[in-house]
Each structure stands twice: as structure tokens, then as C-alpha cells.
Amino acid sequence: MSFLTILAEVVAVVAAMVALAAVGIVGADRLRRLRRTARLRLRAVAPQLAVLAVVLLVNSAIRDVVPEFSWIIGWNITGYIFALEGTFVAFVQSFASPPLTAYFSFVYVYGYVFLLVFPLLAYAALDDARPLRELVIAYSLNYGLGLLCYVLFIAYGPRNLLSDLVESLLYTTYPRYQLLTSRVNTNTNVFPSLHTSLSITVAMLAWLSRDQYPKWTAIATFGALSVVIATMYLGIHWATDVLAGLLLSAASVALARRWVGDGSWRS
Amino acid sequence: MSSTDGRSELRGTRRAVLASVAAASAAGTSGCVKRLRNVVGREPSRQISLEIKTVPADSDPYASRIARHLAENLETAGVAARVVPVEVEELYRQVLINQQFDLYVGQYPEARHLDPDSLYGLLHSRFSSESGWQNPFGYTNLTVDELLEEQRTTAGKARREAAAELQRTVAQTVPFLTVAFPDVLCAVRTDRFTKWRTFGPNSAVGLLSLERLPGADFSSDFASDGAELRLATTDPRITENRNPIAAEFRRLGTFIDLLYDSLCRRYSGTVNPWLAETVTWATDGRAPTVNVRLRDGLSWHDGTPLTADDVAFTYAFLADTTLGADEGSIPAPRFRGRVSLVDNVSVTDDRTVRIRFLPGSEAVADRALTIPLLPEHVWSEKTGKASIAGIEVNGETTEALIWNNPNPVGSGPFRFERSKPDESLVLSLFDDHFLVRDRGGEDPTGLPARPAFDRLRVQVVSSDVSAVELVSNDDADATISNLSAETVPRIARSPDLDLIAHRSQSFYHVGFNARQAPLSNPRFRHTVARLVDKSFLVRDVFGWYAAPAASPLAETRWLPEDLAWAGADPVTPFLGEAGEVSPERARSAFREAGYQYSENGKLLTR
Numbered sequence: 001m002s003f004l005t006i007l008a009e010v011v012a013v014v015a016a017m018v019a020l021a022a023v024g025i026v027g028a029d030r031l032r033r034l035r036r037t038a039r040l041r042l043r044a045v046a047p048q049l050a051v052l053a054v055v056l057l058v059n060s061a062i063r064d065v066v067p068e069f070s071w072i073i074g075w076n077i078t079g080y081i082f083a084l085e086g087t088f089v090a091f092v093q094s095f096a097s098p099p100l101t102a103y104f105s106f107v108y109v110y111g112y113v114f115l116l117v118f119p120l121l122a123y124a125a126l127d128d129a130r131p132l133r134e135l136v137i138a139y140s141l142n143y144g145l146g147l148l149c150y151v152l153f154i155a156y157g158p159r160n161l162l163s164d165l166v167e168s169l170l171y172t173t174y175p176r177y178q179l180l181t182s183r184v185n186t187n188t189n190v191f192p193s194l195h196t197s198l199s200i201t202v203a204m205l206a207w208l209s210r211d212q213y214p215k216w217t218a219i220a221t222f223g224a225l226s227v228v229i230a231t232m233y234l235g236i237h238w239a240t241d242v243l244a245g246l247l248l249s250a251a252s253v254a255l256a257r258r259w260v261g262d263g264s265w266r267s
Numbered sequence: 268m269s270s271t272d273g274r275s276e277l278r279g280t281r282r283a284v285l286a287s288v289a290a291a292s293a294a295g296t297s298g299c300v301k302r303l304r305n306v307v308g309r310e311p312s313r314q315i316s317l318e319i320k321t322v323p324a325d326s327d328p329y330a331s332r333i334a335r336h337l338a339e340n341l342e343t344a345g346v347a348a349r350v351v352p353v354e355v356e357e358l359y360r361q362v363l364i365n366q367q368f369d370l371y372v373g374q375y376p377e378a379r380h381l382d383p384d385s386l387y388g389l390l391h392s393r394f395s396s397e398s399g400w401q402n403p404f405g406y407t408n409l410t411v412d413e414l415l416e417e418q419r420t421t422a423g424k425a426r427r428e429a430a431a432e433l434q435r436t437v438a439q440t441v442p443f444l445t446v447a448f449p450d451v452l453c454a455v456r457t458d459r460f461t462k463w464r465t466f467g468p469n470s471a472v473g474l475l476s477l478e479r480l481p482g483a484d485f486s487s488d489f490a491s492d493g494a495e496l497r498l499a500t501t502d503p504r505i506t507e508n509r510n511p512i513a514a515e516f517r518r519l520g521t522f523i524d525l526l527y528d529s530l531c532r533r534y535s536g537t538v539n540p541w542l543a544e545t546v547t548w549a550t551d552g553r554a555p556t557v558n559v560r561l562r563d564g565l566s567w568h569d570g571t572p573l574t575a576d577d578v579a580f581t582y583a584f585l586a587d588t589t590l591g592a593d594e595g596s597i598p599a600p601r602f603r604g605r606v607s608l609v610d611n612v613s614v615t616d617d618r619t620v621r622i623r624f625l626p627g628s629e630a631v632a633d634r635a636l637t638i639p640l641l642p643e644h645v646w647s648e649k650t651g652k653a654s655i656a657g658i659e660v661n662g663e664t665t666e667a668l669i670w671n672n673p674n675p676v677g678s679g680p681f682r683f684e685r686s687k688p689d690e691s692l693v694l695s696l697f698d699d700h701f702l703v704r705d706r707g708g709e710d711p712t713g714l715p716a717r718p719a720f721d722r723l724r725v726q727v728v729s730s731d732v733s734a735v736e737l738v739s740n741d742d743a744d745a746t747i748s749n750l751s752a753e754t755v756p757r758i759a760r761s762p763d764l765d766l767i768a769h770r771s772q773s774f775y776h777v778g779f780n781a782r783q784a785p786l787s788n789p790r791f792r793h794t795v796a797r798l799v800d801k802s803f804l805v806r807d808v809f810g811w812y813a814a815p816a817a818s819p820l821a822e823t824r825w826l827p828e829d830l831a832w833a834g835a836d837p838v839t840p841f842l843g844e845a846g847e848v849s850p851e852r853a854r855s856a857f858r859e860a861g862y863q864y865s866e867n868g869k870l871l872t873r
Contacts, residue, residue, distance in 0.1 A: 187323060
């Protein structure tokens, strides 16, 4: 199975999930209004989207160079992380069972992408432009600060250090996903966990928009917690990475809320 | 690096002493100040702390397990030990080039034909200040130096005895600890190529001796009727750097051996003429000499004719990559031991060279004939000091050592076509190579007259499981990097896959940096060696796909009987049971070696 096949599969599954959630959570009325005003609303958040686009472009342009640079100036903290938290991830994995592995693998690959994509649509359908602006800026901050950490810190995940205690559950159960993840990340970039920080960012903003989307708040909270557990359960991240991810998401949300003032859809 | 726990303690002591003395010194007796200096001038001892560097489990499933095993047992013995996973290229840069390590876990860079003389480059003290695979441990032992010279200059029984004594001394003083000889596991597809087992896929000769399966369909490989061999590896280095002498980028040199030819190649137990048509030995006093006549019409991949001058250049260049332009010499970080056998090389005519060796035996000298030949017209421009954007940045290295060699010009049966860093490498058959050109007639190499494949594609994956997945999905024909024993059931379950286990001489070892205390002390290294349970590792980590060993020559006929493995290590037996070190036995062993413990069981620097 090639990289493109897997990518197509992920896109198809996530698209189906988003469509389902759009009908169930956003509702037909809001979706119709969104269709009429889409162009206007897109223009209104153009500056924030531009920031995100720049961050993502820079990220993909220098992704290959970051590890090289990191080995020159970065600090290898893998041993310190292990000294700090010991075999906690092995403890998490002691609860492993095939159904749980299937669930957390699904959450890590598909659920995570869904969590990130759906609120873009849901917030675009709101009368208030503020949540969407905050979301886009918070994403940019997560990526930008995360990338900075990846340059400064070299850290391998628990499966790479404690291979006797921690199994690489995602890749041993579904090897094909490694073809996907190895294209978007290198194995020295685990501190902080961007899976954690982005999911928690989504959950925090979902809590702030609970009056508009109470169902989404529940789903996002449950989904984000699942992603957080999945990162450790699958042996990909340390608990330390998760904690750092939490801090990163808190900082990103706080800064995003500070910077975004205007809630109107005019540009 | 050794950390400085206890510095704060030191400051604490100093402060306390200063305070009390400040009060007392009002009385101002000089005897008291003297006493103060005696106390404060002494550095208190602190806990020994060691770092074990190795590659992450993704790139080698075994090395990190060995490192963790040792780290845990060191902790039990009272040493603060930490495993530091490092990317493979970076690991060998830190270990071989910069000598920034306490301990490392790695593999010996050759998979076959180890010889007592292989230890010459690895251990001779004359190389301890050079960088590369020549004495990376900074080990200096005059007895070993003498034995290394002796095995080089003697033959028969005398050489056998020197080699045995050499192995005993090395096992006692442990510049590095031989852990085990792995069976290299490979998953191969059997529906396109055969003869995987002749030499195993992990060597150039092995790949060249593959044959097409009769009736197999290769039509999807190319527009024309060629066949493509597809290999999967977790080692990305060949996709970034193709410099045959860059030690930190080479593993076993399988692909380099396809790109670069040598005068002779060693396989099937003998040294066989390769680019050489004839090899004629003679003796000049006690020094062996050899006349090598090259095959007719050899050329480099860029079309330049390959002549005897290139051969002479290669030996001179590897011995000193500055070619004498500078006062000090900068030898190549690979092939050092073998090149040091050569005294001088003279060109007789375009196709003939005469190589004069240092006094010794032919059996040792012929090792020097297997180094890759480099084109003079390419590498003679790389003798300058290393620079970035024209600025000389490092006076201790030449351009030749840091050059990535993106478009390698060799003379091997395959030429470079393209590569994508961290993703893939493509080589294609070199039509002018003698294996291809002389098709038909009886070939002296004994290999198939023409390689079974026209193109070689190497794909980089992120772990051994992914490599097996690629082969089982028919996206690759074989895996070429180390597979862990855990992948065996996966291979066995797949109907199209075959599992090949091929004993490799590329032994796993723990290297010690003998340049700094406490690892400079052979007694300390000897005791650390006794914290590694090789039998346990072979059973639990290698899943029996390895053999424990007490000597780097254990898989050769040079192993003396008293160093043979007999259930336990004959020289450095494990201080415990079933992988668990006994704290009492470890402590008494370190005490016997002259070390002390603190009250809370920490091993102290002195």
C-alpha cells in the first residue's frame, strides 16, 4: 500500500466524519447560511488564515532541515525525560488490549485530523467571527512554538529508548501508518506533543463556544482526552511531552484570545 | 560526559569551613590556615556517572536494548548511567570523529572475513590520536601493539600464537566488549529473484550473485525489458552521502561496493582478482611485493579511462588525504589498517602497478588489495582544507572527508542515477563494466556473467516492521537493514516471503572511551564488562538469532580454545543471574578493582 493510498483513505474517512458532524452539530440552517456567505466570511478571516498558511509553509519548507540543525545546536533531553518520569508509559501500556489498540490507533490517525478540521467548518458557520479567528491563530501559535521547541530539543519517544518495555503499538499493529507519519514528522520531534497541544487547544476553544455547540464541546473534550491517552498508549510520546503539550496549548489559547479582538464578519 | 554531582556539596563544605575558620582565624594561627588549605584543596569524590550512546530502536532494534541492559546493571552497581539515543550518522560522528562519548553500543563495520589483522587498525596505539575507525577507543597497550606487529610479520604457528595471545589480552583489558555475533535477518520475496542464500543480500557480492527466477514477470519494472531489484532499509545515510571514506556515513559499505570496485574482492574464502586480471606475488627481501595487471579497457562511470595511476593515487590518498600538501597528514577514517600495510606503489605502465608491502606475510598483505579505488581526476581536487563557502573552517580535516560525494564516479558494476534524501536511492547497471561487457565467456570471478538486475532501488523506511511490510506488499524484494526477532512471525505468516538468517561477523560491541577516567582504567572496564549478561541478551533480545562471544575473532578459525564460549564468558563472567546483576557481587568486584562506595551505595570516582 503506497503513501498516496493511505492518504486518500484518511481524507475519505475524515471527510465522512466531518459531513456527519456538520449535519448533526452545526445544523442545516447554519450550513445554508454559511453557503450563502462563505466568500464574505473567508475574506473576513483572511489575515488569520494567511498567518496560518505562512506558518504551515515555513514548517513544510524547513521540516527536512530542522533535524540537521537540531543536531548542531539542540539539546538531547531523551535521557532526562526518562530520568524524570521513568516507566510511566509502560504502565499505560500494561492496560493494552486489541480493542483498545484499535480504538486509540483510530483516534490517533483519523480522530485527530477530524478534531482539527471540523471546528474550522463549525466556527465559520457561527454568527460571531471571533471563535474562528482564535482557532486559526491558536493553530498557528501551536505550530510555530512547537517548531521552535523541535529545533531546541532533541527527544526520542519511549518506543525508541525503552523498546524492551514499550511497544510501538500503532506501527506493529498497523505498519502502513508509519509510511504516513514518517512523511510528516521525524522521530526526534516528540517534545512537546503537538497531537496533545492541538487537540487540547480545540477542546479549550470548544468549551468557550459551549453555548453555541454543546454537543461539540462534549465530543471535543472526549476526543482530545482520547488523543492525549493515545499518544502515550501507542508508545509514541512520553508523559512529559504531553505535559509540555498542555502548556503549549494553554499558552497558545491565551495569546490567541488576547490578540483577536473583533467578532464581526467584516474584514 | 561525566557530570559534576557533588559540586554543590563541595561549595557547601567550603562555605562551612570558611565560616568557622573566619571566626577562629581572629586568633590567627598560621597552622590553622595551613589546615584550611589542606582540607579545601582536596576535591571530594563524587558518584561516577556514565553516558551510553547508541542509535534509537527504530534504526537498530538490538543496540538500544543492549545499552539499556548495561545502564540498568550499572545503576544496580552504584553508577549513575544514562542511555542517550542518537541518530546513526550523529552517533558515529560523535564517537569516531569527535571522540565525544563515555560508552557506545554499535556494530563492527565489516560483516565478513575478519582476521587478526582487522584488529591492527582498531587497536594499535599509533592510531589513538587519529579520527575514524582507527582506534576510536583511544586504547594504548604496548603488549597489544607488539602482538599486532607480530601477527603481521609472522606466519603459521607463530602467527596463530600471536593472534591467540592478542585476543586474550584484549579480552582482559577490554578496550571494547564483544557482545554477540548477530544472525542478520532478512525478509525476501521469492517470486522474482533467487539465490538469496548464496552470500545473503547484505553484501555487494551477494547482490551480484542473485539470479532471476525463470518465468518471473518483470514487465512492470521498466518500459524496456529490464529488471529492478528493490531493497528496503532503515538506514538513510546512503541517500545523503556516498563518500566511500566518510566513516560516519558508512555501515557495511554494500552500496559503495557496487559503485566502487577494488583490485580484488574476497568471497568464497579467497581473495579473487576483480579489476585485476592477474596478481603475481614476489618477495623483496622480507617484504612481499605484488605485480597487478589491470583488465583491459577499464573506465570510470564518467568515461575517463581507469589506469594504474588511479591505483597508485588511491593508496597515497587514503594514507594522507592532503597528499603531503601540509605538514601533518590527515589519513582517511576508513581502511586505515589495510592501507598501513602498503610501503609504496609504483606504476610500471598504464595497466600495471607494483605494490611493495611492509615486511610481513602475503596472507596479511592481500587484505590491502580489497580497498575501493578512487578516480584521481575527482579526488585530487579534494585535498584542500575543509571550507564552507570558501572560508576555511577546520584545519584538521580535508574536503575529502566532509564531502557528500553527491554524484559518485566509481568504476563498479552500478552507477549512480538519482537519490532523494531520507527516501530513496537508484543505481543503474554500468554498461562498460567487465561483468556486463564480457558477457558470455568464462568469467574468472565465478559470479553470473551479468548481474540479474538492471536497476537497484533502495527505499528508506522508518522501522524494521515497515521494511517487512514493504516487502510483503510487493513494494520491495528484500530488507537489507537489521530486523528484530519480533518480525519473524510476521515474515513466516506471509506466503510470498522467505526468512534468511545469515551469521554476520559485524559483532555488537560496547566501546569504551579509554581517554578519560574512570574508563582509562582497564580494571574498571573489566568490571563494567562483567555487568553485561551476553547469554541473557542472546536469548531475550536477539531471540537466539545471535551467538554470544568473548572475542571479536570468535567466528574465525583464529579463536583459541580457552576463549570459546562455554555457557558463560570465559574472561569476564557475568556478576549475577539471568540478566540481573547481584549488587553485592558488583560492589565487591568494584572494590577489588580499587574503587569505593559512599554510604548510600554510590560508586565513587576515587
